[in-house]
Amino acid sequence: MGALFHPFSALAQLEQSGPLIIERGQGVRVYDQAGKDYIEAMSGLWSTALGWGDAELIDAATEQMKKLSYGHVFAGKSHEPAAALAEALKALVPFPTGKVFFACSGSEANDSQIKFAWYAANARGQTRKKKIISRNRAYHGVTLASASLTGLAPVHQSFDLPLDFARHTDCPHYYRGAEPGESERDFSRRMAANLEALIQREDPATIAAMIVEPVMGAGGAILPPEGYFDAITQVLDKYALPLIDDEVITGFGRTGEWFGCAKYGFEPDSMSLAKALSSAYLPISAVMLSAELSDIIDAESKKIGVLGHGFTYGGHPVTTAVALKTIEIYKRRDIVGHVRHVSVGFLKHLAALEDHPLVGEAKGVGLFAGIELVADKAGKRAFEPARGVAQMLGRFAEAEGLILRPLPGDRFALCPPLVITADEIDELFARLNKALDRTLEWSLRA
Ligand SMILES: Cc1ncc(COP(=O)(O)O)c(C=O)c1O
Numbered sequence: 001m002g003a004l005f006h007p008f009s010a011l012a013q014l015e016q017s018g019p020l021i022i023e024r025g026q027g028v029r030v031y032d033q034a035g036k037d038y039i040e041a042m043s044g045l046w047s048t049a050l051g052w053g054d055a056e057l058i059d060a061a062t063e064q065m066k067k068l069s070y071g072h073v074f075a076g077k078s079h080e081p082a083a084a085l086a087e088a089l090k091a092l093v094p095f096p097t098g099k100v101f102f103a104c105s106g107s108e109a110n111d112s113q114i115k116f117a118w119y120a121a122n123a124r125g126q127t128r129k130k131k132i133i134s135r136n137r138a139y140h141g142v143t144l145a146s147a148s149l150t151g152l153a154p155v156h157q158s159f160d161l162p163l164d165f166a167r168h169t170d171c172p173h174y175y176r177g178a179e180p181g182e183s184e185r186d187f188s189r190r191m192a193a194n195l196e197a198l199i200q201r202e203d204p205a206t207i208a209a210m211i212v213e214p215v216m217g218a219g220g221a222i223l224p225p226e227g228y229f230d231a232i233t234q235v236l237d238k239y240a241l242p243l244i245d246d247e248v249i250t251g252f253g254r255t256g257e258w259f260g261c262a263k264y265g266f267e268p269d270s271m272s273l274a275k276a277l278s279s280a281y282l283p284i285s286a287v288m289l290s291a292e293l294s295d296i297i298d299a300e301s302k303k304i305g306v307l308g309h310g311f312t313y314g315g316h317p318v319t320t321a322v323a324l325k326t327i328e329i330y331k332r333r334d335i336v337g338h339v340r341h342v343s344v345g346f347l348k349h350l351a352a353l354e355d356h357p358l359v360g361e362a363k364g365v366g367l368f369a370g371i372e373l374v375a376d377k378a379g380k381r382a383f384e385p386a387r388g389v390a391q392m393l394g395r396f397a398e399a400e401g402l403i404l405r406p407l408p409g410d411r412f413a414l415c416p417p418l419v420i421t422a423d424e425i426d427e428l429f430a431r432l433n434k435a436l437d438r439t440l441e442w443s444l445r446a
Pocket residue numbers: 045104105106107108110139140141142213217218246247248249274
């Protein structure tokens with residue numbers, strides 16, 4: 001392991017096994033030091049939508065680096081790539097946006113969201129509005145504030161988190177959370193009723209916003225149940241609470257729509273973007289603010305004299321140039337259309353997985369899937385967590401030349417580059433089925 005701390009890794013196990021060292025990548029495949037190929041079915045960290053080694057993105061970075069290797073947008077300076085990207089994003093997102101703020105990671109975007117929500121509430125004289133509602137099993141990042149919104153124990157334990165502005169409502173996982181005989185729509189209505197009860201308990205005058213991922217990622221790759229966003233946005237509207245849409249994973253085509261909010265039919269007040277924004281070739285994130293929020297923040301800053309928020313590398317010319325090129329490629333190559341096309345086969349393979357003795361739930365949308373491994377399908381009985389069944393599947397998958405992501409609750413995700421072809425999807429599932437069979441054999445032996 002050497003001197004490097006490996007995030008979100010079981011460090012004791014890593015000390016024994018050592019990490020898988022990836023040396024290079026091309027398309028949807030990466031290669032280890034021995035030259036073995038892996039289908040990278042996670043796009044790295046749900047991020048490199050155009051896959052590895054895209055020559056156009058490499059050229060865009062190189063050209064911009066030669067022209068203006070660094071620039072910032074502080075103190076009256078600006079540059080063309082950042083301004084052009086802000087305009088391009090504003091034109092792309094499916095809600096009326098005012099201004100765009102650039103940061104370097106999803107966590108920074110979500111921290112900025114919290115600060116902007118407080119800033120706007122203070123500007124309106126609503127100075128008690130501090131609490132942000134998130135959900136159990138949500139993942140919104142790891143900086144102090146975004147980690148507080150994340151609803152996962154290892155992100156909080158021994159870090160003295162969450163901070164006390166964060167509140168967590170239910171994780172809307174129908175497979176695990178539904179009562180006997182409850183329909184998806186009834187379950188969604190119950191989730192919304194619980195949200196409303198939380199809002200009333202806390203006092204709506206103390207709540208600044210709610211944050212959601214359209215599909216929940218690192219907390220378990222969980223799709224929203226039918227009618228969920230309809231039900232919760234009705235509650236938020238009733239109390240005039242803004243909705244922050246964390247599209248860090250779902251932005252730019254993952255669900256078969258440009259954005260997850262369009263897929264699930266809701267309109268946010270602000271949006272966080274990262275990852276596929278630059279196909280993860282360089283670190284960049286964006287906060288998209290509604291026209292109303294932008295105007296309030298703008299006016300408050302004019303009163304104070306300055307907008308006291310920003311990052312040295314936020315809107316970096318090279319990262320913004322690469323993001324601009326990424327968006328141009330998404331449009332020119334019709335990546336969203338391609339996702340819709342290949343998703344049919346992807347979802348067919350996924351549905352077939354439900355016949356496997358180990359698979360309790362296999363749900364997907366676009367090119368995103370969440371799968372849960374169970375000891376007993378009929379009774380939905382989970383494995384003993386200590387057995388680490390999903391981790392074991394991850395290891396068998398690597399042996400078969402496939403990278404997937406084990407998640408809490410013996411779940412795992414598939415989130416391949418959006419450029420994956422139908423043949424590559426067939427190959428992905430062939431490797432996955434072999435890994436599942438090996439895991440089943442192991443689970444019966446162990
Ligand atoms: C939905 C969501 N929000 C925020 C983040 C945090 O992004 P970053 O790791 O760039 O800080 C992630 C990272 O996986 C994410 O999936």
